Amino acid sequence: MPTMVSRAILGATAPLIHEMSCDIDPAAAYAIAVNDRPKHLFRDCHDKKFNPGQTSWCYLHSARCCIPAAKSVNLYVAGFICKANSQLNTGRFTHDVTESKHFKSFEACVKFIRSAAPNIAVLENVSGINCVKKAGSDETVLSVVMKQLNDIEGYEWQHFNLESYVLPSVRPRVYFIGTRGGDFKKIADMVEKCSEAAKLMPRHHVETFLLEKPEMSPYAGKVLSAPESDEQSKLQGKAAYTSCLARARERALKRQYGQIATNQKVAEHAESKHCSDATAWMQSQVDVYHQVADNLTMEEEPLHGHGIADAACQHSTLLQLDVAVTKPLHHAAQVGQSTERGHVFVHGMIPTLATSSRLWSFERHREILPEELMSMQGLSDYNFAGLTLGQCKPAGKPGLRASAKMHLENQAFSNCAERNIDLRIRGDITEQILAVYKDYKNASFMFICDPKRNNRVNDYRRLPVMEKSFFEQVSAGLFEEGGPFRPDHDLLLLFDGRVATHANHIRSVIKKGTENKILPARGSCTLRLMHTNREFGAGGHFRSRKSHGAMNPNLPDPLESLYILTGSNRWKALPHRERQVIDLPGDNGSRGWGQLSLRQPRDLELNQVSQEVKDLILGKASGGEEVAGQSQDPQEDATDATTMPAVPLFPWEAPEALWSELHWCLSHHDTNMETVMVDLTPGSGVAATAAARKGLKYVCFPSKQLQADLILETAAQAAFALLCWLTI
Known part of the structure; x- marks a missing residue:
């Protein structure tokens, strides 16, 4: 790339x-x-x-x-x-x-x-x-x-x-x-x-790039573990293996180098005993290539004092051997290709990767993992979030087809998310903020408080309102005199959620920070987020009929304010960055982002839960009374949310793209300092998904264990949904 x-x-x-x-x-x-x-x-x-x-x-x-x-x-x-x-x-x-x-x-x-x-x-x-x-x-x-x-x-x-x-x-x-x-x-x-x-x-x-603890890889479970089988399955597997082994051996008779002799036997499960969970075809491939590697070890004249030659290099006019004689031997075979032509290397090298490449290390007795293959090509920082094992096999080689079934079977993204997402059931926010600073001492924090992902609303008729006490706890946790907030490193993002009362609460938070001389005199920088509200217009996917298609006073306010609290030095050190997904073209030098949408139709299901789950997480509806002074959805004849088989947990939750863009545009200038996203209002897990894709540490405070489980599930589901969309 x-x-x-x-x-x-x-x-x-x-x-x-x-x-x-x-x-x-x-x-x-x-x-x-x-x-x-x-x-x-x-x-x-x-x-x-x-x-x-x-x-x-x-x-x-x-x-x-x-x-x-x-x-x-x-x-x-x-x-x-x-x-x-x-x-x-x-x-x-x-x-x-x-x-x-x-x-x-x-x-x-x-x-x-x-x-x-x-x-x-x-x-x-x-x-x-x-x-x-x-x-x-x-x-x-x-x-x-x-x-x-x-x-x-x-x-x-x-x-x-x-x-x-x-x-x-x-x-x-x-x-x-x-x-x-x-x-x-x-x-x-x-x-x-x-x-x-x-x-x-x-x-x-090649040994330089192999993981010392491959079991820590998100793909290790798929590659290394062996499921249990009943007796009938074992018999069927043995018959299939015997058949595949005979065909693979027959093809290996035609090899240009390391070929198997007509009277030479291939030992059954000599190497494939290390991959008993693999298909019969793959097990036979591994065993036949194991024999080919043994033949290569014995058939050539001594080379560089090793006593063996790399026949793959000698028999190809395009490949040149250039390995120091002090390096140890390492046999690697391209077991994903036909045994008639797949390469086998013995001097610590690997062949060119192709769409069918599956490389087996005979020294490690396992398949070489995707992240190892990418490192061997010079891309050690490659991010595999959301990619299936099959898609990663060629390590970024174009030509792979997305497989929705494989992604459902493979929990790689979930495993990555579990390692990066720190879920702490909500208690006293002030104390929990102090605990985060104690647990992540050398990190740069990005605190997030978004009222739209905190309290219950049943539909798009009204906007959620957060209690004043919540803002007071955040203020006490960060901006009390001698508080932990470090203005040269940390950020606090406060959304007003398009609600005027939130803006008043936010000003109180800023006032405490400036009075205690933690924040500069100006206090904050305000980023204006202009929403298109096309979802609520005629034909929008939050409407059931084409009534009130023109402008009217009941449409939601399109303008939302995001207050960014940090120190003057933090602003001065922020590097110039071109925006990547929001309101393009543009950069992080603008205090206004336009063309924002609530969510694309394909993202809606990521926020959907059953009515029972919503009641368990947020409590049952209190009667659905409207809140004075807030925008109402003009869809007056919409179906009540309680009659739907699935309802939005947090209807106004922002899309993943917004969280990714905010991190990119505002992240710390010191790339050696770990960025930890601390979400005080985690919602259904959309922000957690954005953090997991970027490999960021994400700490959040869900209200209940059920919400915590939902956040992890959303992260895995989001990756799957994007792959399914890309395959359409």
């Missing part, structure tokens, strides 16, 4: 603006959304309208968004589809690659470069592009590619054959770099110098 790599080189606070990304695969798009956070994430670059200034479907906004205008992009990076060029493709030379459907992705890149005119363009593909177009042809795919690139007016192009020299992942690639009106020779010289310098560096060994 170019943005992650750029920030790794330039620093986390580098002024990079990720304008757009594009990936047709839902799982790959989701991985980009979680880790790179571009302004727009388009679906299909083959779209006829995929041109600068026109619109294309955007995952992030559920709508057709405008593609950046021509000459507004400094850097364009794309990896066009490699399947047709890959030498792992068994039909590689049976047809003309340049006439395949996969080659159209390269042509789409050329088309976009012509129209967008970026200052620098970087394209990437597999080293098989150096081969001929098809058997019997003298023309290489590379020559065709370079001809089309050189035809782009105003650009100079050069290609480079590069390797992942330092990392254990063998990944030979061809890069194409083009510049428009720049110093092309300077860039080419820099690439050559970096490449030569990398060649002199030692290659990291």
Whole structure:
């Protein structure tokens, strides 16, 4: 991912603006959304309208968004589809690659470069592009590619054959770099110098990246544990295993290296005893590859004093062995591919990852985990929140299909959330705030108080009101003389919830902070949140009929104020950041965010519970009387919430996007200081979901244990809902 790599080189606070990304695969798009956070994430670059200034479907906004205008992009990076060029493709030379459907992705890149005119363009593909177009042809795919690139007016192009020299992942690639009106020779010289310098560096060994405690991985339960089976299932499993083993062994007879001899037996469950929960096919793969690895150990001449050779490297013209002789041996096999052609490495390296990649470590007797694979490719900070085990197998490799069933079976996101979410049943808020400071001594705190997620309302007819005593407890916990609040590090976010009385209570909190000289004289900065209220307009999803479609006094107030309390030095140190999801384009230099929606229709079910659960958490309705001075929903003939099979727990709860944006725009400038989000009004868990996706520590005070359980459930359900939506 170019943005992650750029920030790794330039620093986390580098002024990079990720304008757009594009990936047709839902799982790959989701991985980009979680880790790179571009302004727009388009679906299909083959779209006829995929041109600068026109619109294309955007995952992030559920709508057709405008593609950046021509000459507004400094850097364009794309990896066009490699399947047709890959030498792992068994039909590689049976047809003309340049006439395949996969080659159209390269042509789409050329088309976009012509129209967008970026200052620098970087394209990437597999080293098989150096081969001929098809058997019997003298023309290489590379020559065709370079001809089309050189035809782009105003650009100079050069290609480079590069390797992942330092990392254990063998990944030979061809890069194409083009510049428009720049110093092309300077860039080419820099690439050559970096490449030569990398060649002199030692290659990291695979053992460096393997977890010492793999059971702590959120995927460990799926990979490492073995479920119990009854006798009938065991017999059926044994029959299936025997059949799969025979087929896998037969294919291994055709290998180019490490092949199994006709009279050579494969020991049953010699290695697959360590993965008894795997399918019969996978167990047979592991056992046959185990035999192939043994053959490789014995069949070659001594190499570097090890007494063995890496036949995978010797038999491929594209792979080069570059491992220090002092490194220990480590056998790794690509067990997800056919035993006829899957790579086996013995010198602490791993093969290039593909969509079917499942790597097995014979030293560790287990499958190599997704986070380990990503580290081996240089992306140790990759976030897997919400991705299934199957989607993570290629570690971000595009081409994976989202699987809703696998996500329901896999509790990876729930496990991550459980480790990051600190649930404390609400007691005396003042004492609990002091306890948080004691438990997280070296953290930067972001306290949140949102009345809309605290008290009960049955529907959208009125806004919830929070008691004055709650604000007084918050004030006592943070701003008493000598209180724990650190204005240079901590933030307090107070929403007025579109209710005038809340604003008065908030002013009292600010007054105490300024009087005790904890807050500066001005006290707070107010961020205005302007809601569209389209949900309540004609045809909106909070209306049952098209009455009162025009403006009328009963519509909810669209303006909400968010009071941000912190110190002057904290404001001065806040780095400039472009907003990522709210009211784009824009940055954190604005005190007004517009175009806010309450929730998208696809998010509504995350806030839904049964009437019984709502009564248990918030108490039964007190008669449904209206609160004077508050906005009423014009939907006067709406169905009563108590008759619905599911009702919103907190109807006015803000969407996950708002919590993510607030953290991004306001988080502490010191990246070495852990940010802890302390939610005094946790609602149904939407804010907890945003924190879990970002890997943040989240502390909250639910009113009851039932609400605490609901928060964890919402976090897992939210991740699943997004994946289901991306697969539509």
